[in-house]
Amino acid sequence: MLAIFTWLADWIVYRSLGFEEGTRLADAMHFFVEDTSKILVLLVVMIYVIALARASLNLERVRYYIQHRHRLTGYFLGSGFGAITPFCSCSSIPLFLGFTSAGIPLGVTMAFLFTSPIINEVAVIMLWGLLGWQFTLVYVVIGVLVGVSGGMILDLLRGERWLQSFAAKAYQQAESGVQNSPDAGDLPQKLTLKDRHRFASSEVRDIVGRIWKWVLIGVALGSALHGFVPEGWFAQNLGSGQWWSVPAGVLAGLPLYSNATAVIPVMESLIVKGLPVGTTLAFCMSTVAASFPEFIMLKQVMQYRLLGLIFVILLLNFMVVGWIMNAVSPWLFAGA
Amino acid sequence: MRIEVLGTGCKKCDTTADAIREVASELGVDAEVEKVTDPQVIMQYQVMSTPAVAxxxxxxxxxxxxTRETITGLLSQ
Known part of the structure; x- marks a missing residue:
């Protein structure tokens, strides 16, 4: 089904524009046309379908599901909802306080916030279109595990000690049952098909309108890598034999603040050019999930110690993911 | 009437405040629109998704x- 985009790129680049097949520029152009057309079509169709399905999912509902669960279940629920709930990072603070003041443990809330930027419908659609479903599945599992383990470690270290005092107070009050927690009465009414359609089309307009330029930038970078970095260069210089390539990838990703949309096409090119999967993932997650603007926002509810702790936990997590993936990927993707 | 636009300072909050001011002046409603970014206040309103309007x-x-209709509804009470 996706072959139609290869055909489209053949037609535009080789026939209409008359580029000679096999030259570097033509290669890069072909890659650009194929990937942008494929991704944009996939995005429009899939965002609409997904939005139809989740029109009634909102944060109040999510909070209700997560509340009063066993902790262990809570981490997975937090991370899982972080992946599927429509959520803009500018709502991080209200969400954090809403969860905390309902007595949801810090680690569970952070599992939500860790996973949210890594996994979202756009990332999954793009990975699926560019790198296939096996890789997408691995990516999703890793994204959830990064969130769950990060949350657990935070709670083991009793990170809630270093909340800002008003947030800590709200949490304690909720735990001792002073503040009344929200009940099912707050849940939204049932939606009609027409409501869902309206929601889904506004989501498509909103999301695609916001990210189309990131798709172009990401794919352009990916195309440049694709056309101009020699085959096997990464494998020779940054192969999985070099353990330090993983922390180097994490550090390189830190100052780059981007969303998953722009990074995934780059990721495809890096992998195709022989950069080990684990190193690539470590680099990309560090770019997407550890962002300074986000951290500065969280300062409003956390003390520096907690922020620093979260930062270190994230970085260590990415490195562990990178090393493990480098070690297992030769078997995992042997048939792919 | 006093209108608070709650949000930690993203673009959508500005858009919301501007939209409310615009509709208010069209309807000739005397509304004092204020943007609230203090997380404590936002928490007291129990808001989790921003922008929100009080x-x-x-x-x-x-x-x-x-939407315009929503704003009109908020202003006409």
Whole structure:
């Protein structure tokens, strides 16, 4: 089904524009046309379908599901909802306080916030279109595990000690049952098909309108890598034999603040050019999930110690993911 | 009436405040629109999705930039 985009790129680049097949520029152009057309079509169709399905999912509902669960279940629920709930990072603070003041443990809330930027419908659609479903599945599992383990470690270290005092107070009050927690009465009414359609089309307009330029930038970078970095260069210089390539990838990703949309096409090119999967993932997650603007926002509810702790936990997590993936990927993707 | 636009300072909150001011002046409603970014206040309103709108201390809308109809509804009470 996706072959139609290869055909489209053949037609535009080789026939209409008359580029000679096999030259570097033509290669890069072909890659650009194929990937942008494929991704944009996939995005429009899939965002609409997904939005139809989740029109009634909102944060109040999510909070209700997560509340009063066993902790262990809570981490997975937090991370899982972080992946599927429509959520803009500018709502991080209200969400954090809403969860905390309902007595949801810090680690569970952070599992939500860790996973949210890594996994979202756009990332999954793009990975699926560019790198296939096996890789997408691995990516999703890793994204959830990064969130769950990060949350657990935070709670083991009793990170809630270093909340800002008003947030800590709200949490304690909720735990001792002073503040009344929200009940099912707050849940939204049932939606009609027409409501869902309206929601889904506004989501498509909103999301695609916001990210189309990131798709172009990401794919352009990916195309440049694709056309101009020699085959096997990464494998020779940054192969999985070099353990330090993983922390180097994490550090390189830190100052780059981007969303998953722009990074995934780059990721495809890096992998195709022989950069080990684990190193690539470590680099990309560090770019997407550890962002300074986000951290500065969280300062409003956390003390520096907690922020620093979260930062270190994230970085260590990415490195562990990178090393493990480098070690297992030769078997995992042997048939792919 | 006193209108608070709650949000930690993203673009949508500006859009919301501007939209409310615009509709208010069209309708000739005397509305004092104020942007609230203090997380403590936002928490007290129990808002989790921003931008949110409170009218005279009562939470009336949250989670999106309100449509014109919604704003008209908020202003005409």
């Amino acid at each position: 009218v005279d201390g009562q939470l009336r809308h949250s989670g999106s930039v309100p």
